[in-house]
Amino acid sequence: MKPNIKDIARLAGVSSTTVSRVLNNRGYISIQTREKVQKAIKKLNYHPNDLARSLYHKHTYFIGLIFPTTANPFFGELVSDIENECASQGYKVFLCNSLGRADKEIKYLNMLQRNQVDGIIVGAHNRNIPEYRQANLPIVAIDRYLSNKIPVISSDNFLGGKLATNWLLEQGCRNIIHICGPHELETPANRRRDGYEEVMRSAGKKPIIYELAEMLPDNRTDVVRRVFTEQPEVDGIFASDDLIAATVLSESKKYRRLNCNHIKVVGYDGTETVRTCLPQLTTIEQPIHQIAWEAVRILLSQINGEFQSSDNEILLPIKLVVGTP
Amino acid sequence: MKPNIKDIARLAGVSSTTVSRVLNNRGYISIQTREKVQKAIKKLNYHPNDLARSLYHKHTYFIGLIFPTTANPFFGELVSDIENECASQGYKVFLCNSLGRADKEIKYLNMLQRNQVDGIIVGAHNRNIPEYRQANLPIVAIDRYLSNKIPVISSDNFLGGKLATNWLLEQGCRNIIHICGPHELETPANRRRDGYEEVMRSAGKKPIIYELAEMLPDNRTDVVRRVFTEQPEVDGIFASDDLIAATVLSESKKYRRLNCNHIKVVGYDGTETVRTCLPQLTTIEQPIHQIAWEAVRILLSQINGEFQSSDNEILLPIKLVVGTP
DNA sequence: TTACATATGTCAATCGGTTGTCATATAATT
DNA sequence: AATTATATGACAACCGATTGACATATGTAA
Numbered sequence: 001m002k003p004n005i006k007d008i009a010r011l012a013g014v015s016s017t018t019v020s021r022v023l024n025n026r027g028y029i030s031i032q033t034r035e036k037v038q039k040a041i042k043k044l045n046y047h048p049n050d051l052a053r054s055l056y057h058k059h060t061y062f063i064g065l066i067f068p069t070t071a072n073p074f075f076g077e078l079v080s081d082i083e084n085e086c087a088s089q090g091y092k093v094f095l096c097n098s099l100g101r102a103d104k105e106i107k108y109l110n111m112l113q114r115n116q117v118d119g120i121i122v123g124a125h126n127r128n129i130p131e132y133r134q135a136n137l138p139i140v141a142i143d144r145y146l147s148n149k150i151p152v153i154s155s156d157n158f159l160g161g162k163l164a165t166n167w168l169l170e171q172g173c174r175n176i177i178h179i180c181g182p183h184e185l186e187t188p189a190n191r192r193r194d195g196y197e198e199v200m201r202s203a204g205k206k207p208i209i210y211e212l213a214e215m216l217p218d219n220r221t222d223v224v225r226r227v228f229t230e231q232p233e234v235d236g237i238f239a240s241d242d243l244i245a246a247t248v249l250s251e252s253k254k255y256r257r258l259n260c261n262h263i264k265v266v267g268y269d270g271t272e273t274v275r276t277c278l279p280q281l282t283t284i285e286q287p288i289h290q291i292a293w294e295a296v297r298i299l300l301s302q303i304n305g306e307f308q309s310s311d312n313e314i315l316l317p318i319k320l321v322v323g324t325p
Numbered sequence: 326m327k328p329n330i331k332d333i334a335r336l337a338g339v340s341s342t343t344v345s346r347v348l349n350n351r352g353y354i355s356i357q358t359r360e361k362v363q364k365a366i367k368k369l370n371y372h373p374n375d376l377a378r379s380l381y382h383k384h385t386y387f388i389g390l391i392f393p394t395t396a397n398p399f400f401g402e403l404v405s406d407i408e409n410e411c412a413s414q415g416y417k418v419f420l421c422n423s424l425g426r427a428d429k430e431i432k433y434l435n436m437l438q439r440n441q442v443d444g445i446i447v448g449a450h451n452r453n454i455p456e457y458r459q460a461n462l463p464i465v466a467i468d469r470y471l472s473n474k475i476p477v478i479s480s481d482n483f484l485g486g487k488l489a490t491n492w493l494l495e496q497g498c499r500n501i502i503h504i505c506g507p508h509e510l511e512t513p514a515n516r517r518r519d520g521y522e523e524v525m526r527s528a529g530k531k532p533i534i535y536e537l538a539e540m541l542p543d544n545r546t547d548v549v550r551r552v553f554t555e556q557p558e559v560d561g562i563f564a565s566d567d568l569i570a571a572t573v574l575s576e577s578k579k580y581r582r583l584n585c586n587h588i589k590v591v592g593y594d595g596t597e598t599v600r601t602c603l604p605q606l607t608t609i610e611q612p613i614h615q616i617a618w619e620a621v622r623i624l625l626s627q628i629n630g631e632f633q634s635s636d637n638e639i640l641l642p643i644k645l646v647v648g649t650p
Numbered sequence: 651t652t653a654c655a656t657a658t659g660t661c662a663a664t665c666g667g668t669t670g671t672c673a674t675a676t677a678a679t680t
Numbered sequence: 681a682a683t684t685a686t687a688t689g690a691c692a693a694c695c696g697a698t699t700g701a702c703a704t705a706t707g708t709a710a
Contacts, residue, residue, distance in 0.1 A: 002461075004665090004666055004667080005666065005667060006666085014688075014689085015688070015689050015690070016666095016667085017668090017669090017688080017689065017690080017691095018687090018688060018689075020667070020668060020669080021688090023667090023668095024668080024669095026668095026669085027686095027687085027688090028685085028686050028687045028688080029686095029687075029688090030686080030687060030688090033687080033688080045459050045460075045461070047435065047438040047439045048439055048666085048667075049380070049439070049441060049665085049666050049667065050439040050440045050441070050667095051376045051379055051380050051385070051440065051441055051665090051666080051667090052380055052665075052666035052667040052668085052695085053666085053667060053668075054376055054667095054695090055374070055376050055377055055380060055665095055666085055667080055694095055695045055696065055697090056666090056667060056668050056669085056694070056695045057668080057695085058695075060376070065420070069405045070395040070401040070402075070404050070405045070408075071398075071401050071402040071405040071406075071597060071598070072401075072598075073396075073398055073401065073598050075401075076395040076396050076397075076398065076400075076401030077395075077396040079395050079420070080394045080395045080396040080422050081396075083395075083420050083421070083422050084422060084424070087421075087422075087429075087433075092419055092436060092440065093419065093420050094417055094418065094419060094420075095390070095404070095408050095418050095419075095420040096408070096412075097405050097408050097409060097412075099409070104412075108412075110372065111417060113372040114372045114373055114374070114375040115375045115376065115417065116374060116375070116376055134370050135370075136327075136370070217597060217601060220601075242602075243598070243601050243602070246601050246602040247601060250601075250604050250605075250649070272396060272542060273396070273397075273398050273568070273598060273599075273602075274598075274602055276542060276545075276568050276571050276572060276575075277567075277568070277571040277598075277599055277602035277603050278602050278603070279575050280575075324575070329695090329696055329697080330696065330697060331696085339658075339659085340658070340659050340660075341696095341697085342658080342659070342660080342661095342698090342699090343657090343658060343659075345697070345698060345699085346658090348697090348698095349698080349699095351698095351699085352656095352657085352658090353655080353656050353657045353658080354656095354657075354658090355656080355657060355658090358657080358658080373696085373697075374695090374696050374697065375697095376695090376696080376697090377665085377695075377696035377697035377698085378696085378697060378698075379665090379697095380664090380665045380666065380667090380695095380696085380697080381664070381665045381696090381697060381698050381699085382665085382697095382698080383665070
């Protein structure tokens, strides 16, 4: 059986109050007693039960992370950065992969509340989920509006869309198409599309948009192929994430064999992984470290009751990274 | 303040024992009472405190995941799959990114024990850490020997190394070099290198191995460049993971401008992400879903006291995936 | 009428710590 | 000698639930 504080007290020949005092550095403790206790702790390989502690203190140092999936390199990097930042501040994270399913998301939210998390960081992409508003809990959203009380961290999606489209124009593209992920209401990421539309209209061109039904690999290929067959004149594509852009590149290679068109592509996210695999891809780089850092900072400020309403909406800068030739 | 079971009892006009009976479906409860209680739960947005429950039952349904980082697509996909499988069995996961640092790993192990996890899945890559043996806890390791009592899940690294090297030989490569990650003791992943060495020796060739000092992007580029300058005759590279392989590809593109060598490359892992970005890369595909599934299955069998010693070492099949032309 | 199933309540112990209050004892200071 | 700082223990309440034992109602079936 796992030892408890009484076992330690017995072995060290002291009271459990004294053990608690050693563990928490409170009150007077002689060096001899401290050492006796620490020796007993080592000997029995004792680990104080943090659940009991948390129960008493009503503070768990748990944080819930709800994201679509760490299998996507953008979320994989973001979650890794968030977890690091949390760990360095003494918080532990529950990972929840919602897989784009609203029902999973609601179940996770419920689970996190039952487990008394101190706060939640949400980057999942589902339709409006009212449960977030009722959850009377510190929450931070990444690239998503949950309610007007829940702070949002975004990077400058609108500017990103504009920069991407402008770059394609500068490269001499005449027929630029935008391919984006499944459309959701009130997602700041939709502003990428707005940026694209604005630049297109300013240039006197008609925006053409293709939308994925779901965020699946097969789906990406299907849509990209449809673009190539339905839009034979296309010479520029702005993809709303790098994996779609990668699919465009590989499909266009096959296509190019039949057709000598050159197609310029711009992606979105600029993760380390995709930059390593496809350095030739031009992309809009999101400041992942900064997003993670701000999300944790704002969540902890809520948890510690120091939230500034100026932090209710954070817009971080993006950067166009031109691919290596 | 958050409501507790007594608040629900008071509002529903019943005793807290009755509320507990409703929550746990025990004993006799009339439909009317059940409805009164459920209405009170909804009204107060009550979430039973699972920490208190866990404390009493000595069972948390928590599982700790210790991995290098979800920023690496292999671990990102693996962690996502593991989390999914856990969630579908009612378990919640703590995510721990050790970042290849043994000190972090030990701290995480400690933290997980203090938080009474029911078990741990370790995929981190550090030197021998004796703390795992003392931790009197169900543990499963992925591609790593922790102790003879801790079951290991691996894919067939030795065969992978052989298949990769053989393929390069079949492609007509004469000077095949192996680049691998930082070398650790007793890691089954080192068998990839053994497979390479065996095939090379059988072919009467001398194995040449370059090793990364650390798993960092800059490091990869440095080593790859060193290979190109120090081994001008190289025409085949077996990289021990896809990101190294990707770096070889992109560096060789630059190199090819100065030198008309063609270099064939084989990577390792075959993640969805890298397959999407670099479908032309030949690679050894690890069965990520299966690894995740087996890891969870074996961990839960330990937790439920149904562990079969035949599961002490699981070897899963790998597959050579030839890149698209 | 007796027996049993159904329905609910009271009460206390338990899980593993934390913390405040009091008591007590030794040692160091004034 | 009186005061104060140091060191430890005993005890109980508390955090929020679970559970078993026991009491006490009904309602229903034998």
